[in-house]
Amino acid sequence: MQAPFSLLDAENTLASPVPVPAGRATQMLALTILWHPDARRIGEQYIATARSADIDVNRFAPLFGAPGGRCAPLDQRRVARDSLRLRRHRDDGVSLLLPQSRMRVELNGAMLAAPETRCTPEQVDAGLVIGLGGVVLLCVHWMDRLPQDSAIASVRGVSAAAIRVRELIRQVAATDLPVLLLGEAGSGKELAARAIHQASARCREPMVTVNMATVGASLAEAELFGAGTGAFAQAGEGSVFLDKIGKAPQPVQAMLRRVLQTREYRPPGARTKEAARARLIGASDDDLHDASFNQALLRRLEALVVQLPPLRARRCDIGVLALHFMQAWSARTGGAPELPLAFISQLCVYDWPGNVRQLGSVVQRALSVAQAGEAPDFGTLVPGVAGRPARTRPGKLGAQAVLDALEANGWLIRNAALALGVSRPSMYKLMEAHPAIRQIGQIAPAEIDAALAAHGGDAGRCAAALKTPSEALRRYLRGRMAGKVS
Template sequence: MQSPLKHAPLSLLDAENTLASPVPVPSGRAAQMLALTILWHPEPARIGEQFIAPTRAADIAVNRFAPLFAAVAGDCAPLDHRRIARDSLRLRRHRDDGVSLLLPQSRMRVELNGAMLAAPETRCTPEQVDAGLVIGLGGVVLLCVHWMDRLPQPSAIGSLVGVSGAAIRVRELIRQVAATDLPVLLLGEAGSGKELAAQAIHQASARCRSPMVTVNMATVGAALAEADLFGAGTGAFAQARDGIVFLDKIGFAPPVVQAMLRRVLQTGEYRPSGARMKEAARARLIGASDHDLHDGSFNQALLRRLEALVVYLPPLRERRCDIGVLALHFMQSWSARTGCTPELPVAFMSQLCNHDWPGNVRQLGSVVQRAMSAVQAGQPLDVDALMPGVAGRPARTRPNKLSPQAVLDALEANGWLIRNAALALGVSRPSMYKLMEAHPAIRQIGQIAPAEIEAALAAHGGDPGRCAAALKTPSEALRRYLRGRAAGKVL
C-alpha cells in the first residue's frame, strides 16, 4: 500500500514552520540514538524499559548485568535473569549505521529476528536496523534494537500506548493540536489508531465536556450522507453542538457532501437538510483517511482546509519496539475482563514481534486476545489460524530428534508450562508428555514428598513458577496441587 502521507507530522515546536507547514522527515541517522527496548521479559513490569546509547557510542555490551534498562522516571536495572549469560553479546554500530552482533563466549541461545545465530559475527544493514532488530536471549528475553530521535517521555495519553520515538512524537503533537480549534486531518493505515487519536484530541481539548460524534463515511450511503451530517436536530453537527465531529474515512464522502463541508469550514455555517435558515456550525471537524487524498478524486479546496493540522499515525512495522508494550496492554485488558491471566510462550511472542502487521495495532490486539482465549480454554496455540501467513513460525519437530537437554531448556525457558514448551519445541502436547515421562530429571508432582514441596515454596517466596523450576516439575501440576491443598483436598 502506498503511504497515505508524503510528509511527517506537523511540528508546532519548529520555528521554521507554521501550523500548516509539513515538516520533512529527517534523511539521516547521524543524530539518532541507538536504543534497546525490552519487548518481552519474565517480569511483565520490565516490558518497555529502555537503554539509550549515547550518539556514536562504542560497542554496547548486553549481558546479565549490563546495560541498565529503565522505565521513564523509574529505577535502572539490568536484565538480571539466570538464563542470560554473564559474557556479553556485543552490538557494534558502524559508520554507515549498520549494526553487527558479536556472539558471547557462552552457550546462551541468541536469536535474530526469530532465527538462531551461529556465526561469531552477524552484520545487519542500516535498513534492517531501521525496521527494528528483534533479539532473543536465552529463550526468555526479547529485545528490540532501533533508533530513537528523542529521549523517553512519560505518556499523558493512556490510550496511545508506546515507547518509540514515533509514539512520543504523536502524543506530543496531539497535545498541541488539542489546544487549537483548527480542523485536523488524521492520516495512517487501517488499524493504526486514528479514532483513538481523535478521542485523545477531544479529551485533551476545551471541548471535552461536549459530545464527539463519529460518522464512518465508508458505511454511509450517498443518499443518506447529507442527512447524517446536516440533518436538522439529528445530523452530526447538530448532535455535536460545540464538541467535535469526527469523520472517519472522509475520502468516501460524496462530492456534494465534500462541497458542503468546504463551505462549513469556510463560512462557519450550514443549512440543515430541508431547512430555509442557516445555522452556525460550532463543532470542530476532524477527518481521517487511510489513503492518499491528493490523487485528484477528493475536493482539493476542502483538503487544503483540513490540512490546517495533520497528524500522521505511523504503521506498527515502523514502531516495532512498541509491540511488546502493546501486547502486554491487550493481555492486561483481557485479564481485567475475564479475571484470568493465561501465559503466552516466548516463542509465540517472538512471532508477534517479528510480524509486519498489515492490520497494525487493531490486528495485533485481535490476535493477542484470540491467543489468550485459546490458552485459557486449554487449546493449543494454532499460529496458522491466529496469524495466517506469518513467516518464521516453528516447524513441526520429530520428538525422537530432540535431546533431553533441549526438552529441559524449553521447559525452563517457558516457566515449566507444558503447552508453551511444546509450542517452542514444535511438538504436540501429547508428544511433550511422552518426552517428559522419559526424561530422568523431570518429576511428576506425585513423586515429590510434600515436605520437599513446602521447603521449595518457602525458599522461593511462595512463587509457583520458581518453585516448579526448582523442583523440575510442570507448573500446571504444581498449581493444581496448591489449589487442592488450599481446599483441604488430598492429591
C-alpha cells in the same frame, strides 16, 4: 557496567528531546525491553548516546530505565554473565557477537549459532528482536530523542514515532483549526482524534463520530447536517470526527468545504442556516490527492495533518501494547493466563498489516485459547502465517535447548515441543533422558508444598522451580484436592 543517560545530566535527561537531523548517522541505537518476567520492566529502555562504543548485554548491564524511574539491569538468572555484544558499523549495520556461555540467543525468532551475525541497516530500521535465555525479549532500534513521560495515555508506546505523535496531538489540540489524521487501517486514528478532543479546550463538549464508509449517500446529508439530530448539531461546540472521510459522497464533500469556509450550514428542508460551531477532525487511510476527492476541501483539511505510523514502523512498542491488551483482558475477566514467550516472540516479529487493531484481536483470541487450557498457535490465530517451526530431529537437540524451551514456555510440554519443532512423544523422551528434569512422582510432597508457598500458590512458577512439567503438577494438585474433598 555501562551507564545510561543520567537524570543528573543537565543536557541529556530522560525528558529531553534530542534535536537531530534526519538520517541514521545522527540517530542513537536503543534497546527496549519487549518482554520480561517482571511485567513492570516491559518498555524500559537503554539509549546508547555514544555512536562508536559497543553495547554489552548481559545479566548486569546495561541499565534499563523509564522516565522518572530507577535504572536496573535485566537481572535474570537465565541471562548469562558473559555479554552478547552489539557492534554498530560505519554503514549503520549492527553485528551480534555471541557470548562464550551456553545462553540461548535468538534473532527474530531464530536461534543463533554463528559467533557473529551481521544485520543490514535496513534490518535495524525494521527493529531487531533479540531473545535472551528464553526469558527476555529486547528490540534493537533507532531513537532520535530520549524517552519522555506520556501525557496522553491513550497513545501508548515508547518509540520515537509514538513520542512524535503525542507531541503533534498536544500541538494540534491547542488550536481550533481542522485536523486531518492519516494512517493505515487499524493504526489508531480514532484514538488520536479522541486524544485531540480531550486535550483541547472543547473537552467538556461532546465528540460525535460518523463513519462515512457506513453511511449511505441518501442519508449522509441528514447524518451530518440534520436540524437537531445531525452530527454538527449534536456536537455543539465540541468536535465532529469523520472517519474514512474519503468515502463521503461528493455533494457532502462540497457541503463540508462550505462549512469550513463560512462556519455555516443549511439543514435539509430548512429555510435558515445554522452556525457550525464544532471543530472538524477527519481521518482517512486512502490517498485523498486524486480527482475522486474534493481538492478544495482537502486544502482546508490539511491545515493540520497528523500521520499515524504503522505498527511495523514501531516494533519496539509491541510489548507495551500487548501487555496493555492483556491487562484489559484481566480487568474484564478477573485474571489473564500467561502466554508462552515463543508466542510473544512471534507477536513481536510479525509485521501486522492490520496494525494495533489486529494485534489487539490476536492477543485477545490467544488469551481465550489459553484460558481454555490450550496452547495458542500463531499460525491458527493469524491465517496465512506459518506459526509452527520446521521439524527438528530430537537427536540434534542438546540438553540445554530442551531446558530453555521448557523455561520459555512455562513448563508446558505442548508449547515447548512446538517451539523446538518436535512431536509430543519425542518431547517426552527428551525430558525422560534429561538429568535436570524431574517427574512429579519423584518429588516429595513436602518439597512441592514449600515451592507452592514460596511462589504464592502459582502452579506455573512452582513447576519452573521444581523443574517438572506444569501439566503433571496441576494434575497432582487436582488429585490431592479431590482426595481432601472426598
